[in-house]
Structures are given as C-alpha cells and as structure tokens.
Amino acid sequence: MIYARRASPLHAARPVVGVAWCAALVVAALVVDHPLVLAALLVAVVASGLAARVGDRLAGAARIAVPIGVMWLLIEPLVLRDGLTVIARLGELPPFGRLDITLEATVAGAIFGLRAVVVIMAFGLYAAAVDPDEVLRLFRRRGLRSALTVTVATRMVGVLERDARRMADGQRCRGTGEASRLAVVRTVAGGALERALDVSAALELRGYGARRPGDHRRRSPAWSRHDLAFAASAVAVIALVVLGEISGATAFEWNPRLDAAGLAEAGPLSAALLLVMLVPFLDRRGIAR
Amino acid sequence: MSLVSLSGVTYTYPGASGAALRDVALEVEAGEFVVVAGLSGSGKSTLVRILSGLAPHTLGGTFGGRAVVAGMDTREHGPGELAVAVGTLLQDPETQTVMGTVRAELAFPLENQGEPPGAVARGVEEVALALGIAPLLDRSTAQLSGGELQRVALGAALAGHPQLVVLDEPTSQLDPVAGDELIWLLRRLNEEWGTTVVLVEHRLERCLAAADRVLAFAGGEVAFDGAPSPFLDWALAAAPPLATPGARLFALAGLSPSPAGVKAARAALATAHLDASSGVLTTHTVVNTPLDGEVLRFKRVWHELAGGRTILRDVDLRFAPGERIALMGRNGAGKSTLLRHAKGLLEPTRGKVRVGGPVALLLQHPGDLLFADRVADELPPQALAAAGLTALRERHPRDLSGGERQRLALAVATHGAQTPAVVCLDEPTRGMDRARKADLAEEIDRLAAEGAAVLVATHDPEFAVAFADRVILLGDGIVLADGTPEEVLAGGWYFATEVARITRGAALTAEDGAQTLANIKGSDPLMRNIKGSDPLMRVVEA
Numbered sequence: 119m120i121y122a123r124r125a126s127p128l129h130a131a132r133p134v135v136g137v138a139w140c141a142a143l144v145v146a147a148l149v150v151d152h153p154l155v156l157a158a159l160l161v162a163v164v165a166s167g168l169a170a171r172v173g174d175r176l177a178g179a180a181r182i183a184v185p186i187g188v189m190w191l192l193i194e195p196l197v198l199r200d201g202l203t204v205i206a207r208l209g210e211l212p213p214f215g216r217l218d219i220t221l222e223a224t225v226a227g228a229i230f231g232l233r234a235v236v237v238i239m240a241f242g243l244y245a246a247a248v249d250p251d252e253v254l255r256l257f258r259r260r261g262l263r264s265a266l267t268v269t270v271a272t273r274m275v276g277v278l279e280r281d282a283r284r285m286a287d288g289q290r291c292r293g294t295g296e297a298s299r300l301a302v303v304r305t306v307a308g309g310a311l312e313r314a315l316d317v318s319a320a321l322e323l324r325g326y327g328a329r330r331p332g333d334h335r336r337r338s339p340a341w342s343r344h345d346l347a348f349a350a351s352a353v354a355v356i357a358l359v360v361l362g363e364i365s366g367a368t369a370f371e372w373n374p375r376l377d378a379a380g381l382a383e384a385g386p387l388s389a390a391l392l393l394v395m396l397v398p399f400l401d402r403r404g405i406a407r
Numbered sequence: 408m409s410l411v412s413l414s415g416v417t418y419t420y421p422g423a424s425g426a427a428l429r430d431v432a433l434e435v436e437a438g439e440f441v442v443v444a445g446l447s448g449s450g451k452s453t454l455v456r457i458l459s460g461l462a463p464h465t466l467g468g469t470f471g472g473r474a475v476v477a478g479m480d481t482r483e484h485g486p487g488e489l490a491v492a493v494g495t496l497l498q499d500p501e502t503q504t505v506m507g508t509v510r511a512e513l514a515f516p517l518e519n520q521g522e523p524p525g526a527v528a529r530g531v532e533e534v535a536l537a538l539g540i541a542p543l544l545d546r547s548t549a550q551l552s553g554g555e556l557q558r559v560a561l562g563a564a565l566a567g568h569p570q571l572v573v574l575d576e577p578t579s580q581l582d583p584v585a586g587d588e589l590i591w592l593l594r595r596l597n598e599e600w601g602t603t604v605v606l607v608e609h610r611l612e613r614c615l616a617a618a619d620r621v622l623a624f625a626g627g628e629v630a631f632d633g634a635p636s637p638f639l640d641w642a643l644a645a646a647p648p649l650a651t652p653g654a655r656l657f658a659l660a661g662l663s664p665s666p667a668g669v670k671a672a673r674a675a676l677a678t679a680h681l682d683a684s685s686g687v688l689t690t691h692t693v694v695n696t697p698l699d700g701e702v703l704r705f706k707r708v709w710h711e712l713a714g715g716r717t718i719l720r721d722v723d724l725r726f727a728p729g730e731r732i733a734l735m736g737r738n739g740a741g742k743s744t745l746l747r748h749a750k751g752l753l754e755p756t757r758g759k760v761r762v763g764g765p766v767a768l769l770l771q772h773p774g775d776l777l778f779a780d781r782v783a784d785e786l787p788p789q790a791l792a793a794a795g796l797t798a799l800r801e802r803h804p805r806d807l808s809g810g811e812r813q814r815l816a817l818a819v820a821t822h823g824a825q826t827p828a829v830v831c832l833d834e835p836t837r838g839m840d841r842a843r844k845a846d847l848a849e850e851i852d853r854l855a856a857e858g859a860a861v862l863v864a865t866h867d868p869e870f871a872v873a874f875a876d877r878v879i880l881l882g883d884g885i886v887l888a889d890g891t892p893e894e895v896l897a898g899g900w901y902f903a904t905e906v907a908r909i910t911r912g913a914a915l916t917a918e919d920g921a922q923t924l925a926n927i928k929g930s931d932p933l934m935r936n937i938k939g940s941d942p943l944m945r946v947v948e949a
Contacts, residue, residue, distance in 0.1 A: 120549055121507055250506075251506045251507045254505070254506070258518070258519065277501075277502075280501070284772060284775045285775045285778075287752055288772075288776040289778070290752060291750060291769070291776055292776055293765070293821055293822040294785070294822050302778065305777075316502035316503075318465065319461055319465050319497075319502075320503045322461070322464075322485065322486035322487045322490070323459055323486050323490055323495045323503075323564075324490060324505065324515050324516040324519060324563060325488075325491065325519035326487060326505075326515075327487050
C-alpha cells in the first residue's frame with residue numbers, strides 16, 4: 119500500500135484536493151447507513167482505483183478489508199439481539215446464551231462490514247494515489263504534531279509493513295517453535311509507537327516544522343482542471359450525503375423489522391454519488407496512455 | 408567563540424537509574440574533525456543526541472548544565488531549529504528516511520530551510536554527486552538496501568551545508584569499501600567546505616587517520632581528549648579495547664609513536680628500515696580442525712528476482728561440521744541471501760541446497776526473533792541458564808541491551824529438539840565494541856566445538872580473522888575467493904585487516920605482525936603487557 123506515481127487524473131490533482139476527495143469518501147461511508155449507498159461507494163472506490171491505475175495496490179487493501187468485513191458480518195448476528203425475523207435458532211450456545219439469528223441483525227452485520235470495507239479501501243486508495251511527500255510539505259507550517267499525524271497515517275504503513283515482513287522471517291527462525299501470527303501482529307503494533315517517535319525525531323532533525331524568518335514560500339500554481347474537478351466532486355459528495363440525510367433518502371430501517379421496500383429509494387442518490395465520484399476520471403487530456 | 412561548547416552537562420534518560428553523561432565540559436572549534444571513541448554505553452551516542460537537540464527536547468529526561476551549538480543554547484532551541492547549523496546522522500538508517508523518493512529526501516531539509524526551488528534542485532544534485540548516489544535519485548526509499556539508505560540519510564544530513572555534522576556510527580552497516588569512502592568524504596567536506604565533523608565510531612582503525620582530535624568517553628565522562636597518536640598511547644595503557652590493531656602492532660614490536668593510520672605506520676616502518684613485505688607470511692593461530700562430512704551444500708545455486716536481477720550466480724559450496732566461516736563482500740553481494748537459502752527462507756531459482764540437520768539463523772535485527780513480553784517466556788529455564796540470562800528473566804526483551812538481546816535471540820534461534828548442524832549469523836557485530844565482539848567470538852567457538860558449521864556474514868575483517876578458519880568473499884553473487892584468512896584477507900586492500908595493510912600482507916594480526924617484524928630484525932617481539940588485555944586476542948592466548 120505504498121504510494122506509486124501513476125498517470126491518472128487523481129495523481130495529477132494537488133495533494134490537498136486528493137486528501138479532501140478521499141476524506142469525503144470516508145465521511146460519506148461513516149455517515150450513511152443505507153446498504154445501497156454503501157455499495158455504490160464501494161463500487162466508486164474500486165472503479166476509482168482502477169481509473170487511477172492503482173488496482174494492484176487496492177487489491178492489497180482488499181486483502182485486509184474483506185476479512186474484516188466478513189468477520190463483522192459473521193459476529194454481528196451473534197451479538198446483536200435486535201430484529202424480529204428469526205432465520206435460525208441455534209439454542210443455548212455459550213457464551214452467548216440462547217441464540218436466535220435474525221435477518222435484521224444479519225443485515226446490520228452486512229452494513230457494518232460493508233462500511234469497514236469501504237473505509238479501509240478508501241484509505242488504501244489515499245495511500246496509493248496521494249503523494250505522501252506532498253502531503254508532508256502541505257503540513258510543513260502547521261507544526262510538528264499535525265505533521266506527525268499525517269506521517270503516521272501514510273509513511274508508517276510502509277515502515278510497519280517492512281517490520282512485519284522481517285518479523286515473519288524471524289518467526290520462522292525460532293528454534294523454539296514459530297510464534298503465532300497474532301504474536302507477530304502484536305509485536306509490530308507494540309513497536310508502532312517507538313517507530314512513530316523515530317520518524318518524529320527524523321523529521322525534527324531535518325528541520326521540519328521550524329519556522330524561519332524569511333521563509334521562501336513556494337508560490338502555489340493555479341488550480342488545474344483536475345484540481346477543480348476533484349474538489350467539486352468532494353463538495354458534491356458531501357452535499358449529496360447531507361441532502362440524503364435531510365430528505366430521508368439515505369434512511370434505512372432494519373429494526374425491529376427489515377423494510378426491504380425502502381431499499382430502492384436510495385437508488386437515484388446512489389447513482390448520483392457514483393457519478394460525481396467518477397466523472398473527474400473521465401478527463402484524461404494530457405495524461406499519457 | 409567555539410562552535411560547540413558544553414559546560415557541566417549531565418543528562419539522564421527518562422526512567423534511567425544513572426546519568427548517561429556526567430558533568431561533561433568540552434569545546435569544539437569550527438573546522439575540527441573529532442572522533443568520539445568509547446565502549447558501548449560510555450555516553451558517545453548521548454553526546455550526539457545532545458548536540459542535535461534530541462536530548463532533552465524529543466527524548467525527555469533530565470538535563471543539567473549548558474550546551475551551546477553554533478550560538479544556540481540547546482535548552483532553548485530544539486532539533487528543528489538546530490538543524491540549520493547541525494546535520495545529524497543516527498545509527499539506524501531505516502528510521503531516518505521520511506520521504507518517498509531519494510530526491511525528495513535530499514530536498515526536504517533544504518525546503519525546510521526555506522530555500523527557493525532552484526537552490527533546492529542545485530543542492531540535491533550537488534550532494535547526490537558528492538556521495539555517489541545520483542543514480543538513486545528517482546528510486547523509492549522503500550527499495551534501498553541498508554548501505555544505500557545510510558548514504559541517502561547522510562546526504563540529507565549534509566544537504567543544507569551545515570556548519571557541524573554529527574554522525575553516530577555511520578559505517579556500521581557499510582562494507583569496508585563504502586565505509587572507507589564515507590570517512591574520506593567526510594574528510595574532504597571538512598577540508599574543502601570547512602564543515603566541522605563529530606564522528607562516533609567503534610572501528611577506529613577506519614577513521615583515526617582522518618581525525619584531528621579524539622574524545623574518549625568512559626562511564627559518561629570524557630576520559631581522554633587529544634590528538635589521535637597520543638590517544639592510541641593512552642588506549643594501550645588505559646583502555647586496550649580502544650587501541651587499533653596498528654597501535655598494538657607497534658606496541659608489541661616496541662615501536663613508537665603509535666600510528667593513527669596505515670600511511671603513518673608504513674612511514675614509521677620505513678624510517679626504522681623494517682620492510683614488512685620482505686617477511687614471510689606469519690600465519691595467525693586460529694586452531695580448528697573441521698570434522699569429516701558435510702552439513703551444508705550449495706549445489707550450483709542461483710537466486711534471481713522477479714525483475715530479472717540476479718543475487719546469487721552458480722554458487723557451489725560445501726561446509727563441514729565444526730567449520731568457522733566468515734562470509735564477506737560488499738553490500739548487496741548476496742551474503743544475506745545465501746544465509747537465507749541455508750535456513751530455507753528462500754527457494755533457489757536454480758540449483759539445490761542440501762542440509763545435514765537443523766539450521767539456525769540469527770537475522771540482522773535480533774529483536775525480530777523475540778515476541779514474548781518476558782525473557783522467561785522466550786526460553787525454558789535451563790536454556791536461559793545456559794545462555795547466562797537467568798538474571799534477566801523478568802525483563803522485557805525490548806529493554807535488554809544490544810548484547811543481551813543478541814544473546815537471547817541466538818539462544819532462541821539455536822534452541823530446539825536437536826543441536827543445530829549449521830548456525831548462520833547475519834552481520835552480528837554491527838555497532839559492537841571489541842569487548843562484545845570477543846564474547847561473540849567465544850560463542851562461535853563453542854558452537855563450532857559442538858559440531859556446528861558456523862557461517863557469519865560480516866563486514867569486519869578484524870573480527871573475521873579473530874574467529875574464522877575459512878573466509879569466503881562474495882561479489883555480485885559470485886564466489887570470488889574461498890580460502891584461509893591468510894589467503895583471502897592478506898593480499899587485499901579493502902577486505903584486509905589494518906595490520907595486513909601496514910605489512911603489505913605479511914601478517915593479519917598485530918601479534919603475527921610483531922613476530923614478522925621481529926623475524927626481520929632478528930629479535931624476539933617485545934610482547935608487552937598489552938597482549939593479555941586485548942579481548943580479540945583470546946585465540947592467540949589459546
């Protein structure tokens with residue numbers, strides 16, 4: 119999930135716009151409950167990844183996202199006691215007690231799982247298509263803390279990936295028997311704070327965040343058509359989500375009884391979201407094929 | 408006014424029981440090239456952190472006294488502000504790159520200083536050319552080797568033309584060629600740009616010749632401050648592990664003053680009419696008879712990457728039980744890949760790897776083998792006792808010292824139902840002082856005595872001579888040389904010990920060199936009292 123420069127409209131957009139566009143995608147996924155809208159957002163992420171020529175990187179994100187989504191789908195019906203439409207009676211099952219699987223709880227699990235997949239894939243798209251170096255420069259004068267947050271969100275992915283690969287080798291070198299995969303994940307995660315501090319120290323040693331008198335500020339170039347298109351797309355996504363929430367088009371009733379009839383009502387909004395997210399990719403003028 | 412001025416500096420790390428630096432007072436003038444010497448834990452790295460402002464700003468802890476660098480008091484100015492005047496290179500290059508490409512990494516400090524784009528572009532080109540990393544400019548930093556990363560991190564430290572460069576063991580991950588190049592590049596910067604250099608190093612034989620001054624630390628205090636040659640005289644008497652092989656050679660041969668480098672040593676020998684190259688090669692005294700049989704066989708092994716790059720080319724090697732082998736070569740020569748094939752972490756593209764029993768591999772980062780929260784959970788009690796780690800059983804592996812962590816990782820790697828037939832160590836001496844290297848050499852002896860073939864990838868010729876009875880030199884995936892240490896390490900220039908360079912290949916160790924000189928003179932070597940106190944001389948004493 120490391121950034122790779124590719125010829126695409128999203129790569130051509132300035133980093134602040136790329137960040138805003140990916141953030142709009144994540145916000146939409148976090149706000150909306152409607153499965154059709156979430157499905158549209160997932161299609162938008164995948165299609166955007168392909169249009170940005172980072173499908174291979176997005177596949178890496180999918181390998182993390184899909185198991186998490188499936189886990190959510192499987193666990194939620196076991197722990198959620200809502201819903202009236204029982205689809206399976208499992209009887210007494212420790213530690214859950216009497217267990218009835220309801221259609222509504224299953225749908226809720228699917229919604230949460232789908233949301234998790236969209237959010238993780240959107241982060242994957244961000245990491246693959248928005249230049250982290252430019253993002254770091256963007257935050258240069260915002261101070262070290264904000265820079266560190268941004269760096270941890272982007273640069274640390276690669277650092278921890280390398281750590282995990284090394285430790286996976288280390289696991290195989292243990293004469294005492296291989297440590298569990300969970301132990302590897304725990305050790306990598308446990309070292310993340312230390313690694314973040316190392317990165318923070320490196321940033322400081324290179325003079326990051328220090329304000330200097332007479333700083334030469336790079337004059338920002340005029341906004342390109344790609345900047346304008348993706349910025350407009352981000353604004354439109356948020357506007358459509360707000361509109362959907364106010365109008366009730368994105369409302370989805372699943373408790374106490376699933377209202378399948380309302381599913382299609384979000385169709386136009388979903389289509390609109392998909393459209394406004396993908397339209398900026400259509401302008402491929404000036405991008406080598 | 409001095410460029411660096413420390414007065415009464417005492418620093419204690421957060422949670423530490425004792426101070427890492429105690430009441431240190433020193434001045435460094437602009438244009439000086441200062442080498443900082445000392446054993447592990449003596450306070451060298453802490454000095455670097457204080458000069459760069461990391462201590463106490465980023466690291467916390469308790470700071471007393473006053474440190475002024477380039478007119479800035481480090482209590483008031485943090486690393487970000489000090490970065491205008493101080494370029495810093497820390498030990499681990501992997502944690503020092505923050506940008507995605509080499510070009511961006513080199514441009515980053517210049518941009519942070521507010522330089523206009525033209526000056527940034529020029530600065531990047533200049534520093535890349537100076538360090539020989541221009542071909543890497545558009546590479547991703549994630550794809551660089553350890554040695555390449557080190558040079559890029561050095562480039563980033565130098566890009567802003569700092570008045571002072573502080574470096575913490577910059578050659579620890581570099582092969583002898585790259586290490587020597589880096590030291591002489593620093594000297595050139597010092598002479599041509601007037602850059603003041605403060606260099607922390609364990610392998611002093613590499614850098615003393617370039618230094619104007621040596622600061623030796625012991626127990627957090629300055630134990631010696633003076634020119635390189637007097638430093639070596641002091642080290643021979645007061646801190647033998649810090650004495651270079653060349654200095655020990657001279658001491659054993661009764662010559663003085665101690666030479667700070669190969670050139671000075673040769674000049675002194677010429678003055679004394681001692682042409683060592685006229686002497687017969689005196690063999691060093693590692694005594695080891697490998698057992699019959701074969702525990703590891705590389706049969707025409709090739710290793711090719713998906714992109715077409717070839718790492719190993721037709722490698723054909725056999726190893727017998729009890730053999731102690733040093734695997735040497737430049738960064739990227741294929742040493743680590745060979746060890747990974749022995750362990751079975753990699754599959755050959757062509758050829759076969761045959762092993763005659765369990766293979767243990769200690770990776771470059773020993774911490775990568777440790778996953779438990781307590782030392783006691785890593786190994787059964789008897790194995791902990793055998794490794795001498797029982798006293799540390801309640802500690803977290805991450806809180807152990809470098810040497811302790813390595814010992815634990817080696818015990819974890821070699822522990823199992825069966826004794827390993829082959830033990831592979833991948834660059835185990837990085838950042839080690841001579842005393843710890845001696846401990847490791849003893850451990851290698853023990854493993855070999857138990858019948859294991861021990862393969863050690865190392866960049867350190869002095870260490871190779873101390874433990875190995877066979878040296879394999881790899882270059883670009885090909886076996887360039889395979890023979891005894893005398894055959895491989897005596898005639899080379901980069902892959903040679905300091906004594907071999909001084910004596911033009913007539914001897915590898917100080918002791919053999921002294922014997923050679925004595926033979927020429929027709930007298931016995933003096934073998935002064937220093938012999939017994941040199942940690943890496945245990946083989947000779949045996």
